[in-house]
Every structure is written in C-alpha cells, then in structure tokens.
Ligand SMILES: Cc1cc2nc3c(=O)[nH]c(=O)nc-3n(C[C@H](O)[C@H](O)[C@H](O)COP(=O)(O)OP(=O)(O)OC[C@H]3O[C@@H](n4cnc5c(N)ncnc54)[C@H](O)[C@@H]3O)c2cc1C
C-alpha cells in the first residue's frame with residue numbers, strides 16, 4: 073500500500089471511530105484496530121454488497137468500481153473485530169431470506185423493499201453507519217460530488233473563489 | 246520562559262483545563278504575576294498537526310473517554326474545544342441576564358433565575374475579551390470577509406425582511422493582527438485552524454502565559470480529585486500523569502474549567518466526610534440545571550453552486566430573532582448563523598439512505614447551511630451525575646448525562662427551522678431539511694452563579710458559595726443559557742474572575 077492509501081485508511085479509521093461515537097453503537101470495538109484491515113483486498117466485496125452500497129447511496133453516474141472499493145474497505149474494517157465480522161454475512165442472509173431467493177437477483181423495486189424491511193435491525197444500523205463513513209470520506213466519491221478535499225495545501229480559498237457567487241438577485245445581494 | 250513548580254508549592258493557583266475558560270483565567274493571573282500551574286488532560290499539538298479533515302482531527306483531539314447519555318462533542322487537547330469551535334462571538338443581551346424576571350418561571354420543571362450580575366457590569370470585560378480574541382467588527386477590526394454561504398444567508402434574510410444581518414462578531418482574524426495571520430478561507434474550521442487565524446488558547450493565552458515566567462502547563466495531567474483540609478479550604482489537586490501515576494499539586498486556590506461535564510465530575514468525585522455529596526454541593530445544585538442551547542441546523546439545495554466548503558464555516562449571523570417576543574409562542578430568542586459540513590456529515594444529518602439522502606450529497610456544491618443557537622431553559626432534571634459503579638479508563642466514575650428538550654426549546658426550534666426554510670425558499674431552494682443537532686457543543690450550567698446559595702453553586706465571581714478558594718471558570722457558571730454562543734462570555738467572565746482573585750489575594754482574603 074502506498075503512502076496515500078495508508079493516509080486514507082487512517083482517515084477511515086478516524087471517520088468510523090467518530091461515527092461509532094455519534095451513533096452510540098454499542099459493543100463495536102473494531103473501529104480502532106486498523107491492522108488486519110490495512111491488509112484488505114479491495115475486490116473482496118460480493119456483488120450483493122456492491123449492489124447494496126449503490127441502493128444505500130445511489131449517485132447517478134457513479135461507477136461500480138467506486139462502490140466496490142468502498143465495500144472492500146468496509147468489509148476489511150468489519151472483519152478486524154470478532155464483534156462485527158459477522159455483520160455483512162448476517163445482512164446478506166437476512167436479505168436473501170426476504171423473498172426466498174438471492175436478493176441480488178431481484179428487481180430494483182423488490183431489492184429496495186427488502187432493504188426497507190430489514191432497516192430496523194441493529195446490524196443494519198451498524199452497516200449503514202460504516203458504509204456512510206467510508207463512502208463519504210472516499211476521494212473518488214468526493215470528486216464525483218464536487219468536493220475537492222483538503223484545501224490547506226493550496227492556500228485555502230482566499231484567492232480561489234470563497235466569495236465568487238454571482239447568481240444572487242441584485243436587489244438583495 | 247517556562248517555569249516549573251514543586252508539587253509541594255502551596256502558593257500556586259491550580260487551573261484545571263486549558264480551553265477558553267482555563268486558558269484565559271490562567272493567562273490573566275500569570276500576567277498579574279500570580280504563579281499558576283495548569284493541569285491539562287490532553288497533549289500539546291502544533292499548527293503543523295492540523296489537517297483539513299474533521300474526522301481525522303476528531304481522532305487526534307476529540308474527547309473519547311467513556312460517557313453515558315447524549316453526546317457531548319468537546320476536545321481533550323491543549324486549547325480544549327477552542328481548537329474545534331467556529332468562532333462566533335456575540336454578546337449576551339441585557340434582558341437575558343434577567344431571565345426569570347423577563348420570562349417568568351415557564352412551568353414547574355424549569356429553574357430559571359436571574360444572573361447575579363448585569364450586562365453593565367460585564368461590559369468592560371466584554372470589551373477586553375473582544376480585544377483579546379480579535380472579534381471582527383470590534384476594536385477597529387473589519388467585519389469578516391463575506392463567504393458564498395453567508396451571501397446566500399444575507400440575501401435570503403433580506404428577502405424575508407430581516408434587518409440585523411452582519412458578518413461581524415467572529416473571533417477569526419479577517420486581517421493579520423496580534424501576531425496571528427488573517428483567515429486564508431481554508432474551510433472546516435472545526436478541524437482546527439491550520440494557520441492560527443481563529444482564536445484558540447493553544448497559540449494565544451497559553452504561550453502568552455508562558456512568557457510571563459509565572460506559569461507552568463502540565464500536559465496529559467488528568468485532574469481526578471480536589472483535596473481540602475479540616476476547615477473545608479482547598480489544599481491541592483490530585484491528578485494522573487501520562488503513565489497513570491497519581492500526584493498531588495498543592496494549591497492556594499483552584500479554578501476548575503474542564504467544560505461542564507468534567508467540571509461537574511471533578512466536584513462530585515471529590516466527596517469527603519466533610520462534603521459527602523461532593524465539593525460545593527451543600528445545596529445539591531452541582532451537576533444540575535445543565536443546558537446546551539436550542540440547537541438546530543438547516544440544509545438547502547440552492548438553484549446554482551454555492552461551494553460552501555470554501556472558506557470559514559462561520560462568516561456571519563442574523564440577529565433579528567434573538568429578542569424575547571412571546572407572540573412567537575416561546576420565551577427567549579435565537580441567532581441564525583452560517584454552517585457548512587463535509588460530505589460525510591451532510592449524509593449523516595440528511596439521515597436514512599436512498600435517494601432522499603443522496604439528494605443533498607448529490608448537490609454538494611449547491612448546498613447552503615444554517616446553524617441555530619437559542620435560549621434553552623434550565624431544568625433541574627437535566628444534569629450530570631456519576632455512575633454508581635461504572636469506571637472509565639482512568640478508574641474514575643463514568644459521568645452520566647441526562648438531557649431532554651423542554652417544550653419551549655421544541656417550539657423555538659420549530660420556529661427557527663420554519664424561518665430557515667423561508668430564507669432559502671425565497672431564493673428558489675429546491676430541497677430543504679432541518680433538524681435538531683443532538684450534541685452538546687455549548688455546555689452550560691451545573692455550577693451556576695446565583696445570588697441565593699439555594700439556587701446555585703457559585704457566587705457572582707464564579708467562587709463556590711461553600712468554599713472561598715474554589716472557583717469555577719467555564720460555562721458551568723452560566724445562570725441561564727441565553728441565546729448567544731457562549732465562549733465570548735466565558736472569556737469575559739474569566740478575565741473578570743482573575744481580577745477578583747488578584748484583588749482578594751492582595752487584600753489577603755484568599
Ligand atoms: C463544533 C463546535 C463549534 C463551536 N462553535 C462555537 C462558536 O462558534 N462560538 C462559541 O461561542 N462557542 C462555540 N463552541 C463552544 C466552545 O468550544 C466552548 O464554549 C468553549 O470551548 C468552552 O470552553 P471551556 O474552557 O469550558 O472548555 P474547553 O474549551 O473544552 O476546555 C476544557 C479543557 O479542560 C480539559 N480537561 C477537562 N477535564 C480535565 C481534567 N479532569 N483534568 C485536566 N484537564 C481537563 C480538556 O482537555 C480541555 O482542554 C463550539 C463547540 C463545538 C464543539
């Protein structure tokens with residue numbers, strides 16, 4: 073893993089640590105142990121999990137490769153602790169059980185309905201929080217939605233448009 | 246010139262915490278030649294440690310010791326939560342110092358009182374605090390530069406008839422001043438200001454105190470208990486060092502400024518046969534009347550780009566709603582301020598999942614945002630207490646935080662979100678969401694100042710009613726919350742308290 077990746081993993085650990093605090097997830101101590109996770113293989117996510125990520129955070133035009141990368145990170149993070157290692161399996165099983173056949177093979181309407189049916193489960197909240205934390209701290213996602221990331225190294229926005237808005241109506245601006 | 250004091254040196258004032266309250270009172274005392282030992286639980290960062298990514302910085306400087314109850318979002322680092330704060334620095338209004346007289350008791354559950362001091366008494370200290378912190382629009386400092394997010398707020402505010410809209414009143418240097426540079430508009434100031442344009446005690450009060458030769462900062466020094474003698478006078482503070490070893494620093498007087506939850510915990514944890522319910526708690530008020538403001542936040546998708554990640558989170562406010570206008574259906578008022586969030590926080594606050602959630606992140610560049618802070622009536626049931634058996638990493642009783650919104654708070658939030666929506670819809674916003682922020686960022690009460698000892702913990706100087714050489718120097722002393730963001734008032738009160746301590750020492754009554 074190169075330096076950039078290592079730094080990003082650290083971001084993710086921090087992000088998830090905070091999200092655990094924010095959502096008061098009980099008993100999940102995987103957040104701080106990044107070692108196993110840093111060895112992660114980004115291709116580890118199943119098609120069902122990649123599909124789930126897209127349904128959770130559907131951004132038009134975002135490539136599957138981004139969802140795959142995010143889910144690889146999420147799986148690695150969850151696998152790092154016995155408390156959370158089984159969460160993804162549990163989610164896949166629960167989804168498959170909803171319609172009696174593999175969830176990933178259902179049509180979109182049924183897929184969304186099945187996710188809605190399991191959203192009250194504790195494991196779902198944990199997975200949702202983890203996917204959210206990794207997804208919205210991922211540089212590919214940032215780029216897609218128009219957030220360029222840290223500005224410190226570019227001297228901030230003092231000379232780069234912090235006040236460049238030009239569409240406000242003249243009578244009130 | 247940094248000093249080192251002997252543990253046995255009982256001539257020093259011990260200050261617990263180096264944030265807004267502790268950093269200020271410590272520096273003010275040191276400037277007067279009074280010897281100070283400041284115990285700070287966190288370690289000392291430099292500006293080079295600051296990266297422009299809030300979650301990473303939370304890992305570095307956030308307070309993550311175990312707590313039970315709703316979240317409190319503060320820092321454990323030299324500088325405390327002034328590393329994370331947004332810098333909005335309005336004053337409390339005259340009528341808010343007389344909350345009970347102005348609003349009346351709202352119901353059987355509320356515990357409103359009047360402050361035992363007036364705005365007039367505090368005015369000279371507000372002036373000093375604004376000078377010290379470099380508040381924009383005061384002391385010949387220009388107003389803050391208008392960011393895109395603020396321009397949207399201003400335009401929408403004007404559209405719906407607001408008049409008091411200003412980009413002043415922020416403790417961020419618009420231009421270089423007092424050895425600190427002007428704001429570079431880096432954005433997300435809550436991860437810490439990488440250039441030091443935003444006032445934080447890490448690079449203002451603490452080094453200034455060190456230069457006096459009357460100040461020692463001990464980092465990774467977690468105060469756990471305050472000791473007293475048979476007469477009830479404070480004699481010293483026990484703290485755990487980085488390795489967990491316990492030491493006692495003797496003291497002539499102690500100022501506690503651990504930011505409300507920790508302040509209450511230290512007082513309650515210092516129980517003894519003389520003070521079985523904890524220090525300064527003879528009337529049972531320590532930990533009670535905890536307030537954290539009516540909070541609210543609004544996000545709107547505007548018709549065209551705003552790019553609110555560019556520049557300060559906080560560059561302006563609307564004050565029209567800060568007054569007491571009971572016809573709105575609630576007591577007290579609120580202030581409308583700008584807010585910007587990183588993508589992850591946008592998704593978190595938009596809530597849920599699916600297209601309803603991504604509507605906001607998809608249009609990240611078009612987002613505009615509002616933060617609401619308003620008066621929150623104190624209730625005795627909103628409190629910090631100690632868990633009877635649970636212990637944290639340091640072997641201390643875990644603080645239990647109980648807080649619920651009063652109906653007045655709910656009504657105020659509803660009103661504020663309605664107005665926020667109107668502001669953005671007046672400019673053609675296509676999507677809007679507004680919600681509570683269930684996080685204690687503005688913590689107040691728990692050792693409040695009261696004229697009558699039955700109503701509070703400290704007197705008009707933040708000095709314990711029960712113990713003359715024990716002072717509280719943070720937001721814990723607020724008698725009621727008022728609407729304004731608290732830090733300017735914390736700093737003004739700390740400067741005033743230092744004057745009082747110095748006078749008492751000179752008169753040999755302390
Ligand atoms: C995101 C955010 C934005 C904010 N924005 C604003 C704003 O715009 N305007 C405003 O007015 N306010 C704002 N605030 C609030 C502001 O940060 C606080 O009001 C202020 O920092 C409180 O000062 P303090 O001295 O009480 O506590 P802190 O600044 O938190 O300092 C307390 C210090 O005490 C230390 N400590 C605690 N316990 C112990 C112990 N037992 N032993 C030793 N040390 C201990 C802590 O490590 C910490 O350094 C904001 C807060 C947050 C979280």
Ligand code: SF4
Nearest residue numbers: 428429431432434438
């Ligand atoms: S926007 Fe200004 S105040 Fe905020 S962090 Fe950047 S330079 Fe500091």
